[in-house]
Amino acid sequence: MLRYLASRAGQALVVLWITYTIVFVLIQTLPSDPVTIFLASDAGADQELIDRVSALYGYDRPWFEQYALQLGNLLRGEFGFSLSTGQSVLERIGSVVGSTLALASTGLLLSVLIAIAISAVAFLVDSPRLRAIIVAAPSLFSSIPVFWLGIVVLQVFSFQLRILSLFPDGSLLSLLIPALVLAIPVSAPIAQVLLTGVEQASELAFVKTARAKGARPMRVFWHHVFRSSLGATTAVIGTTLGVLIAGSVITETVFARPGLGSVLLRAVIAQDVPLVQGLVFLTTLVVVVAALVVDLITPLLDPRVLRSVGTRGVSRLGA
Amino acid sequence: MRVPRGVGELPLPGPATALSALLVLVLVAWLAVPGLFTGYDPLVGDSAEVFLAPSVAHPFGTDHLGRDVLARVIHGTTQTALTAGLAVLVGLALGTAIGLASSTLGPWADAISMRVIDALIALPAFMVALFVVAAYGAGPVSLGVGVGIGSIVLFARVTRAEVLRVRALDYVEASKLAGAGYFRQLFGHILPGASGALIALAVVDFGAAVLAVSALGYLGFGTPPPTPEWGLIIAEGRNYLANAWWMTSLPGTFVLLVVVALGVLGRYLGKATRA
Numbered sequence: 001m002l003r004y005l006a007s008r009a010g011q012a013l014v015v016l017w018i019t020y021t022i023v024f025v026l027i028q029t030l031p032s033d034p035v036t037i038f039l040a041s042d043a044g045a046d047q048e049l050i051d052r053v054s055a056l057y058g059y060d061r062p063w064f065e066q067y068a069l070q071l072g073n074l075l076r077g078e079f080g081f082s083l084s085t086g087q088s089v090l091e092r093i094g095s096v097v098g099s100t101l102a103l104a105s106t107g108l109l110l111s112v113l114i115a116i117a118i119s120a121v122a123f124l125v126d127s128p129r130l131r132a133i134i135v136a137a138p139s140l141f142s143s144i145p146v147f148w149l150g151i152v153v154l155q156v157f158s159f160q161l162r163i164l165s166l167f168p169d170g171s172l173l174s175l176l177i178p179a180l181v182l183a184i185p186v187s188a189p190i191a192q193v194l195l196t197g198v199e200q201a202s203e204l205a206f207v208k209t210a211r212a213k214g215a216r217p218m219r220v221f222w223h224h225v226f227r228s229s230l231g232a233t234t235a236v237i238g239t240t241l242g243v244l245i246a247g248s249v250i251t252e253t254v255f256a257r258p259g260l261g262s263v264l265l266r267a268v269i270a271q272d273v274p275l276v277q278g279l280v281f282l283t284t285l286v287v288v289v290a291a292l293v294v295d296l297i298t299p300l301l302d303p304r305v306l307r308s309v310g311t312r313g314v315s316r317l318g319a
Numbered sequence: 320m321r322v323p324r325g326v327g328e329l330p331l332p333g334p335a336t337a338l339s340a341l342l343v344l345v346l347v348a349w350l351a352v353p354g355l356f357t358g359y360d361p362l363v364g365d366s367a368e369v370f371l372a373p374s375v376a377h378p379f380g381t382d383h384l385g386r387d388v389l390a391r392v393i394h395g396t397t398q399t400a401l402t403a404g405l406a407v408l409v410g411l412a413l414g415t416a417i418g419l420a421s422s423t424l425g426p427w428a429d430a431i432s433m434r435v436i437d438a439l440i441a442l443p444a445f446m447v448a449l450f451v452v453a454a455y456g457a458g459p460v461s462l463g464v465g466v467g468i469g470s471i472v473l474f475a476r477v478t479r480a481e482v483l484r485v486r487a488l489d490y491v492e493a494s495k496l497a498g499a500g501y502f503r504q505l506f507g508h509i510l511p512g513a514s515g516a517l518i519a520l521a522v523v524d525f526g527a528a529v530l531a532v533s534a535l536g537y538l539g540f541g542t543p544p545p546t547p548e549w550g551l552i553i554a555e556g557r558n559y560l561a562n563a564w565w566m567t568s569l570p571g572t573f574v575l576l577v578v579v580a581l582g583v584l585g586r587y588l589g590k591a592t593r594a
Contacts, residue, residue, distance in 0.1 A: 011437070018438035023450070030454055037454070143578035145530055147537045148553055148571030155560045155567070239440075246445030250534055265538060268453040276453040280446045288441045 005296065012292045019284050020074060023277060024067055033059040034273035038083045057081070057274065079278035084270050089278030093263050100259035104248045106175060107182035112237070114187040116226070119194035123202075123221050135195055142188035146247050150181045150254030168257050178255040182247045186240050193236045197229025204228065230301045238294035241287045336587045339580035346577065349396040359387035361394035361547045370563050380565035382555065392570050395547035402463045402541065402548075403528035407521050409467025414474020415517065421475070422482040423505065436475050444469025448535060457540040466531045470524050477520050481513035488512065515592030519585050526581030533574055549574050 027034065035054045054060045058069050073080065079089035115138075122134045157164035157177060168174045201207050207224045215223075245260075252261030260279070267275040332340070349356055359377075364385030371381040379388035421432030444466075451465030485491060491508045499507065529549075535541060536550025544551060549570060556566025 014434060015437045015441050018434055019442050022435075022438060022442070026451070027454065034454070037456075139582055140579060143526065143530065143575055143582055145533060145537075145550075145553075145571060145574050145578075147534055147550070148567065148574065151553065151557060151560065151567045152571065155564055159561050242443035242445065245443050246534075249445065250538070253538060264449065268449050268540065269457075271453050271456065273450075273454050276450050280442070280450050283443050283446050284441050287443060291441070 008292055008295050012288050015288055016285065017071075019288075020071060020281065021067075023280060024070070027273070027277070028063055034271075035059055035083065037271050037273065053083070057083075074281060079281050080274045082267065082275040082278075083272045084267070084275070089275060089282065092275060093260055093279070093282075096259045096263060099257060100248055100252065100261070102175060103179055103182065103251065103257065103259065104244055106179035107186060107248065107251075108237070108240075108244055110176075110179055110183035111187035111190060111240075112233075114183055115190035115194050115233075118187075118191045119198050119226075120218075120221050122195055123198045123225060124217050138188040138191040138195070141184050141191070144184060146181065146185055146250045147254055149184060150178070150251055153177060153181050154254065166256070168255060174255075178251045178257065181254075182244070182251045185247055186244050189236050189240050189243075190233060193232050194226075194229055197232060198225055201225040201228050231298045234294050234298055234301055238287075238291045241290050242283075245283050245286075330591055332587060335583050339583040339587075342576065342580040343584060346396055346400065349393050350400050353394045353396065357387065357390040357393050359390035361386065361391045362545050370559070372563075373565050373569065379569040380563065382563070382566050383559060388552065388566060388570060391547040391552050392549065392573055395549050395552055398459060398542050398546060398548040399529060399532055399536070399550070402459045402532045402536075403466070403525055405460065405463030406465075406467035406470065406528040406532065407525050409464050410470030410474050410524060411517070411521055413468075414471040415478045417471065417475040418478025419482065419505070422479045422486075423501070423509075432475070432479075436472055439468075439472045439475075445531070448531065449540075452535070452540045457543075459542050462532060462535055462541050466528055466535070469531070470528070473520060473524060474517065477516055478513060481516045482509055485509050485512035516589065519588035519592055521585075522581055522588055523585030526578040526585065529574065529581070530578050 030037065032040075033054060035057060036050055039050050039053070051060070058066055061069070070080070081088050082092050085092065118134060118137055122131055125131050125134065154164070154166070158166050164173055164177055165171075201224060204224075207220060207228075210220045210224050211217075248259070249261035249264055251257070252259045253265065264276065264279055266272075267279070353361075364381065364387075366385050368377075368381050368385040369383055371377055371385075373380045377387050377389065379392060382388055382391070417432050417435060421429045421436075447468050448462070448465035451468065452461050455461035455464075486509060491504065491512070494504055494508055532541065533548070533550030533553070536548045537554045538550075539554065541550060542548045544555070552570045553567050553574075556563065556570070559566055
């Protein structure tokens, strides 16, 4: 187990290093450096100012020095500094990240609940026609434009029903409704895995036995079907984090919530490349750590996983 | 000798597939000759006709400038489809290159490519797209490239898996024994054999790209107004939710239908090539 742990952590570090390199290469392909791009839109910026700021950020050095310098900063936990405000990336999002985390975690929780509900209904329903409709729901959910769903929901709940304020007022409803919008597309891949689990489990001997013994269908679902697809479900939740981040940013914009989204979008509009770059690294770190955690707990949830793959790794980053 | 599992031999499509194909054909027609399908100007409105609810004359209603919303959606096909198409091309080109490198250039290339694929999986696609937009400035080209980077992984993995499958087939083995060189095997046998799965994936990915492009267009990172683009059309209706529900709801439903249709069509092609 310890060897397995160490090898997975090592793989995660390699992944982080390569992501850093990919982003670094992308920046090197720019026709000029980030400081020039940022200040170019500013009429008052002269060459001297550009040179001074470039020197401050290290963009005047040869590429290999920049590569080592920025990598060293990342290893010390420094994700860079915003060109607009001079604040570090962590300072910049520190005051608003709580709001994003609340939205994203509520959204993730709701998406798991939706996925469980879909698969439970698919397991319990007897009519094949009804089941076909339920089974098609996830691919419909993943095709819904989140920004549009948010607008429609806002229209219904704020303008028609008048039960949701147009701007977040701190009420539970102003968290739950955006979280529900976010949860719809996120639930799709989770539901797909659970539905596959339902399909396979119905053929498994222990499920047939439980059914034959006359166990209540809901009990069979929880104790046998759901449990046996718990490992795969955890794995797919790790891979949906990218969708969750994207969905959170868009949902925040639609519902005018402060958070990572407003900071990120303002940075993109201002072409504040170092800040956006820092946020890319930060979200990648979250995804990689989540995948690592998933890989470590999957064998605990489903011992069959570790037995079948040995120490080679359960899934390549949850994929 | 027949190329197995190509797209030449499709099973009979169901009603959902037929409807999806029809919708995609309509899109292609809108892309080619938008003016043929609407008499209204997508840019200039009639100030006497602002905020008209959907009717026979204006099926999607009119907007705050008196422009026909359906005309804007029809003309907007160009921007959205071309940007999404660029994204698919970027993903297909780079993904296929990585997939081929990993599956045909030996164990070292395979190990390195797989690590790159791991890293691309870890990078959140949406963040990468925004990063490219921040670095290169908003616009359809940076948007297309940014969104396309996110789908490299999909194409790389499918290419790798398909090449490994096709290479083990008898006729490819036979051509190798007959002395065919690397490129002759690659372009003569392996790539044609893998093309079915790649085309199916490209169709599904085009749908995902339409979704991503219109989301980023909604955020204002695509083409600037007044040029119509699906995400932008929906964004313009945002300020009139109280009095003109059709400005957002109808174009949005349309985007949803397009993405669903492309998904259905892609899965049908995928099933056909795996059958």
